[in-house]
Amino acid sequence: MLETKDLTIRFGGHVAVNAVSCNFLPGTLTAIVGPNGAGKTTYFNLISGQLQATQGRVYLNGVNLSSLSPSARTRAGLGRAFQLTNLFPNLSVLENVRLAVQATQEGKHLRGLNLWSIWSDHRALTERALEILQNVALRDKQDATVASLPHGDQRKLEVALLMALDPDVYMFDEPTAGMSADEAPVILNLIRALKQDPTKIILLVEHKMDVVRELADRIIVLHNGTLVADGDPADVIASPVVQQAYLGVAPADKEAA
Numbered sequence: 657m658l659e660t661k662d663l664t665i666r667f668g669g670h671v672a673v674n675a676v677s678c679n680f681l682p683g684t685l686t687a688i689v690g691p692n693g694a695g696k697t698t699y700f701n702l703i704s705g706q707l708q709a710t711q712g713r714v715y716l717n718g719v720n721l722s723s724l725s726p727s728a729r730t731r732a733g734l735g736r737a738f739q740l741t742n743l744f745p746n747l748s749v750l751e752n753v754r755l756a757v758q759a760t761q762e763g764k765h766l767r768g769l770n771l772w773s774i775w776s777d778h779r780a781l782t783e784r785a786l787e788i789l790q791n792v793a794l795r796d797k798q799d800a801t802v803a804s805l806p807h808g809d810q811r812k813l814e815v816a817l818l819m820a821l822d823p824d825v826y827m828f829d830e831p832t833a834g835m836s837a838d839e840a841p842v843i844l845n846l847i848r849a850l851k852q853d854p855t856k857i858i859l860l861v862e863h864k865m866d867v868v869r870e871l872a873d874r875i876i877v878l879h880n881g882t883l884v885a886d887g888d889p890a891d892v893i894a895s896p897v898v899q900q901a902y903l904g905v906a907p908a909d910k911e912a913a
Contacts, residue, residue, distance in 0.1 A: 657679055657680065657681055657682070657715075657716075657717060657718075657857075658679070658680040658703075658714075658715070658716050658734075658824075658825050658857050658859075659677075659678070659679050659680070659714070659715040659716075660676055660677060660678050660699075660702070660703060660712065660713070660714055660715075661677050661712055661713045661714075661715070662675045662676075662677055662711060662712040662713075663675070663676045663677070663699070663702050663703075663709055663711075663712035663713070663714065664676075664709060664710050664711045664712050665698060665702055665707055665708075665709050665710045666710045671881055672695050672698045672881050673695045673698050673699050673702060673709075673878075673881045674695075674880070674881040674882045675712065675882075676695075676699060676712075676878070676881075676882070676883045677712075677883075678876060678883065678886070680825070680857045680859065681857065682824075682854060682855050682856060682857055683853075683854035683855070683856070683857075684857065684858070684873045684874060685847070685851050685858040685859075685860060685871055685872055685873050685874075686857075686858070686859055686860070686872065686873065686874045686875070686876060687860045687861075687862055687868040687871070687872035687874070687875045687876075687889070688700075688859060688860065688861045688875075688876055688877075688878065689861075689862070689863075689865075689868060689875060689876075689877055689878075690877050690878040690879050691879065693880075694877075694878040694879050694880065694881070695878045695880070695881035695882075696829075696861045696878055697829055697861060698881070699878065700736065700827055700829055700859070700861060702714070703734065703827065703859075704726055704729060704730075704734055704736040704827060705721070705724060705725055705726035705728075705729045705734075706726055709722065714729075716729075716732055716733055716734065716824065716825065717733070717824070719732065721734070730821065730823070733823050733824035733825060734823060734824070734825045734827065735818045735821050735823030735824075735825060735826055735827060736818075736827040736829070744802065745801070745802045745803040746801055746802070746803060747801065747802065748798065748799050748800060748801055748802070749789065749794055749797050749798050749799070749800055749801075749802060749805070749813060750782070750785055750786070750789065750798040750799065752802055752813065752816075752817060753785040753788055753789060753813075753816050753817060753820050754778075754781050754782055754785040756785075756816075756817045756820035756821055757781050757784045757785050757788075757820045758781055759820075759821065760820060760821050760822050761781075784820070785820065786798065788816050788819050788820055789816060791816075791819070791846065791849075792812040792813070792815055792816045792819075792842065792846060793812065793842050794809060794812055794813060794816060797809060807834050807835070808834070808835045808836060808839040811831065811832070811833075811834070811835055811839075811843060812839070812842060812843065814831075815831065815843060815846055819846075819850075823856075824855070824856065824857060825856070825857040825858075825859065826847075826850055826856060826857070826858045826859070827859045828847065828858070828859070828860045828861070828862075829861045830861055830862055830863065831843045831844075831847065831860070831862075832844065832862075832864070832867070844867065844871070847860070847871060848871065851871070860872065865893070868889065868893075869889060869893070872889045873889070874886070874887065874888065874889065875887065875888075875889045875892040875893070876892075877892060877898055884898070885898050
């Protein structure tokens with residue numbers, strides 16, 4: 657279980673996230689929604705360690721992660737896609753994913769990559785990397801350098817690296833942002849597939865309510881850094897206060913929503 661307890665951060669006199677307490681269970685995809693400036697990405701940053709909380713704690717499986725760096729939290733089982741963007745921009749797509757697969761094996765106390773060993777020892781790493789690239793529709797670009805990829809392919813690679821790390825918690829912050837209508841379904845299908853694993857927790861920040869309706873098992877709503885709604889997607893979306901104040905839907909538009 658992932659848990660945040662009274663998670664808070666202040667920037668001077670501004671409280672960006674205000675005492676947010678939530679539990680997230682395996683086998684559940686939780687969508688985090690709210691207007692721009694609501695604190696969604698800041699909340700993500702506090703969980704993943706990009707920001708240090710003013711007060712409050714983050715727990716994963718009962719272990720307090722609050723004092724850990726982002727990389728240490730990743731090793732503990734938190735995975736956030738954007739942290740891995742352009743991990744090695746001058747290496748190939750395949751090399752990036754293969755290194756992430758290696759890091760996962762080392763984290764599980766298996767033998768890592770020995771540069772002096774024979775190539776056959778690396779075969780399992782390469783095969784796993786190629787399998788992941790096939791899943792994210794990047795197999796045909798395995799030899800391209802990361803820096804040369806268009807934006808949509810870089811987003812696919814972020815998900816590939818995250819899959820290679822095999823975290824307990826997948827954190828997606830607007831995963832289809834900037835992607836074309838043809839590219840976005842690849843990422844959404846990957847998230848659908850990840851949902852089938854009952855051992856994984858998925859957190860999703862997403863502005864597209866059609867995506868939220870389809871994928872989410874639960875919705876939490878932030879406004880001015882405060883948790884204002886939490887529950888079943890249909891109930892949360894139907895709430896007049898959420899529709900009017902936080903999702904930008906006027907009462908007259910309720911049925912259309």
